[in-house]
Amino acid sequence: MAVSPVLVIKTVGDSAVCVRARLYDDFVEHEIVLNSVLAYWWANNLPPVVKFLELFESVIKRTINELMHHKDLKLKYELKANNDLEKASDLEISLIEIEADDVGFKIDGKQLILKGLSKVSEEFEASEVVKTVEKTIETPDIVLKKYQEMNK
Template sequence: MAVSPVLVIKTVDDSAVGVRARLYDDFVEHEIVLNSVIAYWWANNLPPVVKFLELFESVIKRTINELMPHKNLKIKYEVKADDELENATSLEINLIEVAADETGFKIDGKQLILNGLAKSSEDHESNEFVKTFEKTIETPDIVLKKYQEMKK
């Protein structure tokens, strides 16, 4: 019986999001330090929820590539927010599927909930937003070659 790689997503004291990929005894782990990135997004008037989703995908891609170099990462997740993503202050991500070049990952910590990502005003009306994203993120050949060299 083949062992599936595992992707673990967890919050660390509401100040960071940990992303860990594991296969047998090998693992790679990265953290997204929320205070730093949120302060940067606020200071530059960038939509925190949109930027967090971009960063989250990127960190998953990088983490898995360091463990298992791959060309294509398929990721499927559902997002629930308290408003359209550009104006949302809270976010719930439910990971549905993650696969690197057709190798599926078991997902531990499928749900991630973050609050206070953006400043909201008193008169802010929220409109619940729910959408499922399904993406294939390609690793450029030159980057894939570097990851493969790192694994040797």
């Protein structure tokens, strides 16, 4: 029986999101330190929910690529926000499926809930947005070659 790789997503208090990929005894782990990125996004008037989703996907891609090099990463998740993504302050991500070059990952910590990513005005009216995101993120050939060279 083949052992499936595992992707673990967890929050570290209110200050960080940890992404860990594990296969047998090998693992790779990266943290997104929320205080640092939120301060940057706020200072530059960037939409925190949109930017967090971009960063989250990128960190998953990098973490898995460092564990097992792959060309295509397929992500499928459902997201809920308390407004349009550009204006939202609260975000809930439910991971559904993760696959690297047709190798499926078991997902531990399928749900991530973040609140207060941006300040809301007194006139803010929540209007829940729910959508399913399916995307394939490709590793550029030059990056894939570098990963492969690192393991020789």
